[in-house]
Amino acid sequence: MTEKLQLSKSPFEHLMCRLHQFQKIVILSDSKAAIQAIVNLNDSPSIQIREIRTTIKQLGKLNKLIALQWIPSHCGLHGNEKADYLAKKGTQIMNTSVCKPSFESVKRLVKSRSKENYNKWIRAPDIIPNLPRKASVANFRLLTGHDYLSQHLHRIGIKDSPNCPLCPLNSPMNQSHLNSCPAMEASSTIEEKYWDARRKMV
Structure with missing residues (x-):
């Protein structure tokens, strides 16, 4: 224009x-x-x-x-x-x-783009599908990174180290680590691994 x-x-x-x-x-x-x-x-x-x-x-x-x-x-x-x-x-x-x-x-442009983005977001498939509450909570915490795992606890000053205290791999304990952590082998889904890790860390 x-x-x-x-x-x-x-x-x-x-x-x-x-x-x-x-x-x-x-x-x-x-x-x-x-x-x-x-x-x-x-x-x-x-x-x-x-x-x-x-x-x-x-x-x-x-x-x-x-x-x-x-x-x-x-x-x-x-x-x-x-x-x-x-x-x-x-x-x-x-x-x-x-x-x-x-x-x-x-x-006008900002309003138009915001509305466009909102409409795309509202029509998008759910990031977290309809799951039982326990699984939804685990997914939400893992997606946002505000979980009870060592990496997050270290970031907010609660733990001295971000590494996993449950296994000898010596790697930061986060969502991707839960999939390879030997201490979580008994659990099959990521949600189960999350709650299992929480129980073992308490």
Whole structure:
């Protein structure tokens, strides 16, 4: 949208240089977004929009009547194909000016992305399926890393070492260690291994 707004600033600059050549003028644009941004006074405008609005006010004080009109692309107006060609060519030129989006635009984007992410998350399959409470608690603690295993207890200052006190492997006691810990061989599922490790550590 910034490119189109940048382009739409140009006709207004030309008008200021040709004040004696017109009284009324219609500016045609195929960018509905650019026109709406210019006329919508409720939005917090970008710098370009503020400059365009200021120019329109100045022209109004000089008794010049400006009308903005949206035209769909490729509607058969003479020169439209040439304008489209130049617009495409213009997008290939490196834009050196940094156009900061308005606060309202950023707010809308953040809100839209948050809603999109929430909808994806709400439709996603459950990370923890419908399990009995004991299994759900074990899964939740192992997934978050806030469990009763040595690595977490060491991290929060309760244990002196993060290593497993139940076996000679001398490796940090976490979820992946439970699968290879010789002391947990009797248990078949990760949930059983977790509760078995807790019982043995008490």
